[in-house]
Amino acid sequence: GPKIIAIANQKGGVGKTTTAINLGTALAAAGHPVLVVDFDPQGNASTGLGVGPEARTRTTYDLLIEDADLSDVAMQTDVPGLMLAPATTDLSSADVALVNDPGRIFRLRSKLRAGMAAGLAPDFVLIDCPPSLNLLTVNAMVAADSVLVPLQTEFFALEGLSQLMLTVREVRQAANPGLRIEGVVLTMYDRRNNLSRQVEADARENLGDLVFRTLVPRNVRLSEAPSYAMPVLMYDPASAGSLAYTALAEEVLQRNGLG
Amino acid sequence: GPKIIAIANQKGGVGKTTTAINLGTALAAAGHPVLVVDFDPQGNASTGLGVGPEARTRTTYDLLIEDADLSDVAMQTDVPGLMLAPATTDLSSADVALVNDPGRIFRLRSKLRAGMAAGLAPDFVLIDCPPSLNLLTVNAMVAADSVLVPLQTEFFALEGLSQLMLTVREVRQAANPGLRIEGVVLTMYDRRNNLSRQVEADARENLGDLVFRTLVPRNVRLSEAPSYAMPVLMYDPASAGSLAYTALAEEVLQRNGLG
Numbered sequence: 001g002p003k004i005i006a007i008a009n010q011k012g013g014v015g016k017t018t019t020a021i022n023l024g025t026a027l028a029a030a031g032h033p034v035l036v037v038d039f040d041p042q043g044n045a046s047t048g049l050g051v052g053p054e055a056r057t058r059t060t061y062d063l064l065i066e067d068a069d070l071s072d073v074a075m076q077t078d079v080p081g082l083m084l085a086p087a088t089t090d091l092s093s094a095d096v097a098l099v100n101d102p103g104r105i106f107r108l109r110s111k112l113r114a115g116m117a118a119g120l121a122p123d124f125v126l127i128d129c130p131p132s133l134n135l136l137t138v139n140a141m142v143a144a145d146s147v148l149v150p151l152q153t154e155f156f157a158l159e160g161l162s163q164l165m166l167t168v169r170e171v172r173q174a175a176n177p178g179l180r181i182e183g184v185v186l187t188m189y190d191r192r193n194n195l196s197r198q199v200e201a202d203a204r205e206n207l208g209d210l211v212f213r214t215l216v217p218r219n220v221r222l223s224e225a226p227s228y229a230m231p232v233l234m235y236d237p238a239s240a241g242s243l244a245y246t247a248l249a250e251e252v253l254q255r256n257g258l259g
Numbered sequence: 260g261p262k263i264i265a266i267a268n269q270k271g272g273v274g275k276t277t278t279a280i281n282l283g284t285a286l287a288a289a290g291h292p293v294l295v296v297d298f299d300p301q302g303n304a305s306t307g308l309g310v311g312p313e314a315r316t317r318t319t320y321d322l323l324i325e326d327a328d329l330s331d332v333a334m335q336t337d338v339p340g341l342m343l344a345p346a347t348t349d350l351s352s353a354d355v356a357l358v359n360d361p362g363r364i365f366r367l368r369s370k371l372r373a374g375m376a377a378g379l380a381p382d383f384v385l386i387d388c389p390p391s392l393n394l395l396t397v398n399a400m401v402a403a404d405s406v407l408v409p410l411q412t413e414f415f416a417l418e419g420l421s422q423l424m425l426t427v428r429e430v431r432q433a434a435n436p437g438l439r440i441e442g443v444v445l446t447m448y449d450r451r452n453n454l455s456r457q458v459e460a461d462a463r464e465n466l467g468d469l470v471f472r473t474l475v476p477r478n479v480r481l482s483e484a485p486s487y488a489m490p491v492l493m494y495d496p497a498s499a500g501s502l503a504y505t506a507l508a509e510e511v512l513q514r515n516g517l518g
């Protein structure tokens with residue numbers, strides 16, 4: 001069945017959404033159908049994939065709270081081979097709405113499983129998580145086969161890593177014994193910058209092979225692409241950002257015996 | 260009494276913590292005692308002010324949940340004139356711990372008021388908020404006189420602004436009629452970059468005088484300083500980052516009739 005990957009890091013602004021959009025697009029371009037699940041109330045992944053707020057009629061809030069099916073929520077995007085389950089700000093009320101449901105951490109998993117059993121079966125499901133270790137991120141980790149961690153090459157970003165790994169271990173012990181780390185991808189890397197190189201050295205020393213070989217460089221085309229409502233691979237296919245996410249997709253495929 | 264400013268934006272990685280640390284330091288350097296309240300479970304403001312996890316014996320979690328007084332939690336830092344109420348990851352369980360308290364959104368406000376009435380009276384209290392519009396950020400907005408919004412000059416950052424302003428309006432109507440916007444400060448600005456200039460133009464057109472004149476440039480010294488456990492004003496006083504936060508402090512003082 002599909003491989004489900006949660007893209008998570010509670011540190012803000014590290015490149016979670018940029019990775020969900022562009023890794024998803026690169027995997028689809030390599031012939032592997034993808035579903036991106038926007039699980040952040042900010043809805044940035046939806047915007048970046050060209051689905052504006054007015055086009056988000058059925059959302060991940062409906063999936064989680066209102067009992068909609070995955071097939072009602074998943075929609076085509078302008079990216080060939082890539083579907084999206086969009087998000088709106090309603091999603092931010094999910095924790096409060098589910099506080100009395102003892103099975104609240106399993107809701108996304110059961111909806112994804114039901115949807116895929118009913119025939120919606122991409123090769124990859126990428127879940128874009130909010131900058132928090134809240135109920136939404138826990139739902140994503142319970143539903144996932146693995147967690148892919150974007151790590152900005154900055155000091156504060158490194159500080160939060162141990163808490164994130166702790167949460168992954170807790171979810172594995174409490175609810176999802178098969179949960180693994182898909183890998184750690186270094187983002188906004190600037191090889192002229194001491195701090196970037198130092199964080200890379202620290203990460204490779206402490207995390208070893210978990211760290212992808214691919215480094216995603218700081219590249220202005222990556223931050224411009226969302227304002228044109230498309231992934232960087234469509235906005236500027238020859239950019240450093242596009243090349244990096246294409247290389248990352250190849251590494252993800254290789255790690256999963258598909259490369 | 261002290262002016263209480265919540266530094267908030269649910270978009271992650273826009274410079275909230277960097278602004279709390281360095282605006283705080285610049286205000287203290289200008290002769291105005293400051294208390295920084297670290298209200299983010301990541302504890303980045305505590306780290307950036309030189310207070311490591313082992314030194315955080317009493318924290319904002321204790322203030323909010325365990326009934327500690329402000330005078331028990333606030334501590335001196337190595338920055339002259341700047342005190343800190345530190346945070347640990349415990350703070351992330353606050354929403355769950357307080358779910359049955361009907362007065363949960365007023366807890367920080369009553370603790371700050373009691374502490375200041377008892378004699379702890381800086382000129383400014385800066386509350387560093389997490390990247391979310393959750394109970395912690397709402398507590399900060401209820402306790403505050405105003406909200407200072409760091410706005411990264413990037414497309415996704417602009418997208419979240421209307422939701423943030425909506426939340427400020429809701430808090431003003433529901434709990435804190437005096438809540439104002441202190442201002443919007445553009446961060447990580449790169450004048451060579453089209454997107455930066457476009458976001459600045461959009462922000463000034465839509466928000467007018469709310470936008471501070473001071474632009475905080477992208478400056479590597481700002482991101483290096485936390486790895487030396489000190490504000491940029493102490494790490495590299497002549498850097499573009501230091502100069503920008505000194506100018507921002509002057510603007511904040513002018514807006515409050517103290518400049």
Ligand SMILES: Nc1ncnc2c1ncn2[C@@H]1O[C@H](COP(=O)(O)OP(=O)(O)OP(=O)(O)O)[C@@H](O)[C@H]1O
Pocket residue numbers: 011012013014015016017018019040044129130131187188189216217218219220222223224226269270271272390413414415416
């Ligand atoms: N490699 C890169 N080079 C340049 N800009 C980038 C890069 N990756 C991401 N960005 C930009 O940096 C900002 C933060 O990235 P993004 O929004 O993807 O992070 P996030 O972790 O999803 O944030 P949040 O925590 O708010 O969900 C965005 O404006 C994005 O366009």
Ligand SMILES: Nc1ncnc2c1ncn2[C@@H]1O[C@H](COP(=O)(O)OP(=O)(O)OP(=O)(O)O)[C@@H](O)[C@H]1O
Pocket residue numbers: 010011012013131154155156157270271272273274275276277278299303388389390446447448475476477478479481482483485
């Ligand atoms: N003007 C700047 N120039 C260069 N780097 C900066 C600047 N401001 C902040 N940074 C760096 O960018 C990253 C994000 O900033 P910061 O952590 O202050 O944002 P935040 O809004 O507090 O993030 P979070 O949403 O996770 O709380 C940090 O690594 C910080 O050191």
Ligand SMILES: [Mg+2]
Pocket residue numbers: 016017018040044129130
């Ligand atoms: Mg995001």
Ligand SMILES: [Mg+2]
Pocket residue numbers: 275276277299303388389
């Ligand atoms: Mg912060």
